[in-house]
Amino acid sequence: MAKTVSVKKVAVKECCPVVSRILAAAEKLFSKHGFAAVSMSAIAKEAGTSKANIYHHFRAKDDLHQAALRFAAESIKSLLENVEESGGTVSRKLELFAQAHIEGMHSHPDMSRLILRELLTDSRKRGREIAESGFARNFSALTTLVRKGQKNGELRKDLDPAAVTALVLAANIFFFQNNDVLRHYREVTFADDPEGYVKTVSEILLNGIRPR
Amino acid sequence: MAKTVSVKKVAVKECCPVVSRILAAAEKLFSKHGFAAVSMSAIAKEAGTSKANIYHHFRAKDDLHQAALRFAAESIKSLLENVEESGGTVSRKLELFAQAHIEGMHSHPDMSRLILRELLTDSRKRGREIAESGFARNFSALTTLVRKGQKNGELRKDLDPAAVTALVLAANIFFFQNNDVLRHYREVTFADDPEGYVKTVSEILLNGIRPR
DNA sequence: TGCCCGACCAACCGGCCGGTCAGCAGCCAT
DNA sequence: ATGGCTGCTGACCGGCCGGTTGGTCGGGCA
Structure with missing residues (x-):
């Protein structure tokens, strides 16, 4: 009792x-x-x-x-598992991950929103750790991938890998969370095209917005 | 009655x-x-x-x-007003905006959270438009700035200005919303250093994560 | 002095909340 | 048939919810 x-x-x-x-x-x-x-x-x-x-x-x-x-x-398995075995450059893997990540959120919006909502709720709350665990899995897997890219010279070594990871996740989560809002801004053309969004974002992250 | x-x-x-x-x-x-x-x-x-x-x-x-x-x-005035008159390159202005944006959220967390919370709530809800209005102001001011940079050749012309804007805002909002979670990841060192975070993010966005 | 009016409050209202419980239909083993 | 077990339900509980009411208080003003 x-x-x-x-x-x-x-x-x-x-x-x-x-x-x-x-x-x-x-x-x-x-x-x-x-x-x-x-x-x-x-x-x-x-x-x-x-x-x-x-x-x-x-x-x-x-x-x-x-x-x-x-x-x-539970249903959020590490998205990097399939990506890892796909071979190819780290840059390519990063883009594939982002693609899979955003597609996963898109096809399970309720699950994703449930977890994201819990993530940004008051700490101390029971269940927060559950939401964090799924988040942490993706975060640390991505960070490891970035480190690998830095080690083999494919990515710049002077950048904080966690910051790179944060940017990738931020871009995707932002797109997912604010899609309804973004949709009716006239400047925004990518609201219904997550794939195109990820491509553009990947291009920016990899090569920057300044001309080379 | x-x-x-x-x-x-x-x-x-x-x-x-x-x-x-x-x-x-x-x-x-x-x-x-x-x-x-x-x-x-x-x-x-x-x-x-x-x-x-x-x-x-x-x-x-x-x-x-x-x-x-x-x-x-109401208290969210266009953050670009002060930045615009600061002179300097568009790149510099972008970083200044990001700095001011994240500092603004940090110093008025309740206001920021209130607005962000409303932003991602069910559409159709009364008051959503209020939250959107402040968001929209920053979004469109930033987009204009990016366009200017593209016009004068300082930024790549082949990128969607709205996507660039989304990335800048995404990075900041992600940092603000998930700070509590990020703080206890061992990979993350920037949780208590928003200024450093913005610097790193700006560097990534401007020059990319691939070596030049 | 008397009065008026807005700021303020304790007590209250119907209704819905999370949660409980006695019991019912069906089904299987005896 | 029958007794127990399982999956399930309608009716109910105390308490808190958003919201109302009748009325106190105090300062401006005649």
Whole structure:
């Protein structure tokens, strides 16, 4: 009866159809409106079940949020795995990573938004570490790749690899988060063309905006 | 008695001390926890007044949120005004803008977070346009600057000016939003040094990460 | 002095919140 | 048939929510 906050299910993935429906509903609503703005009734309605049934499968609202977050984070495998084995220059790998990263966010917008939202929420919050873990995986993999490029002379050695990594991720996350806003600026033509955006950004990062 | 949703005060700035205290409290709490997660009682407590008194000055919770947002957005003057008259190359001006931009966010974190939070919230929402307006001002001023640099040959002409602008803003906003997360990555050394971060980023953007 | 008006507040309202619980339909083993 | 087990539900709870109300207080003004 103690107020334990441990997570009920370890492998929560697909024990039964209603659970994954609940998780999908939670993911969708939490990512769109935020944790506090979504009621359990709303989630139940979206999942096509009853509120009590959610409490049959999850201990509390916070547990459900954690589970949805964990489920989303699990699905983010290291994007560099496929890229690494593709052969080619580090520059090329960087662009491929960026391409895969932005495409991944685009095809799983709810998951991505859920994680990003948690990332920039108040620290100290439970679940923050889950969001961070997925983020950290990509960050450190990218940094390693940059270091390799510096070692073999393909990239400048006088730059902080973490700063390069931050720039690549920043460009992608910015595009994903602010797409709706950017879309109706007349200066912006790339809002519906993530691939073109990544190409331009890669070109800028690799060769700079000053003429060579 | 009609359910009008117009804003009560046009110049809401400092009609009386308690109003600005309420606005400051709203700005702080909304930016930290989000609209739905903050109760009027909490704002009243933070502002050192009563909930009823807030409703004496603002029609509804949403009105208060709007007012706080408007107040924050008003204070964002075009950061390029001072930069423009500084003379110097376009490259230098770009770096100065970035420096001023990140410093502005750093010294008014609540305002910045409030606006950024609103920016990435569900479209259709009232108040989104307020957040967009401040964003748009900086975006289009920066784009103009980039165009000027392209015209006088200082910057490459084959790059989309909006993409360059997006990259500059992305780098800064990413740094500001994710600072707490980045801080405890061992690869990251620039978390407490925004000036150094901007310098590195500017160098990358101007000259690229490939050796010349 | 008397009065008026805006700033302010304690107490309250209906309603929705997260969370609980007794019990029901179906199904399998006995 | 029957008793228990599982997956699930409608009805309900106390509490907090956004918002209202009736009224106090104090300074300008006649």
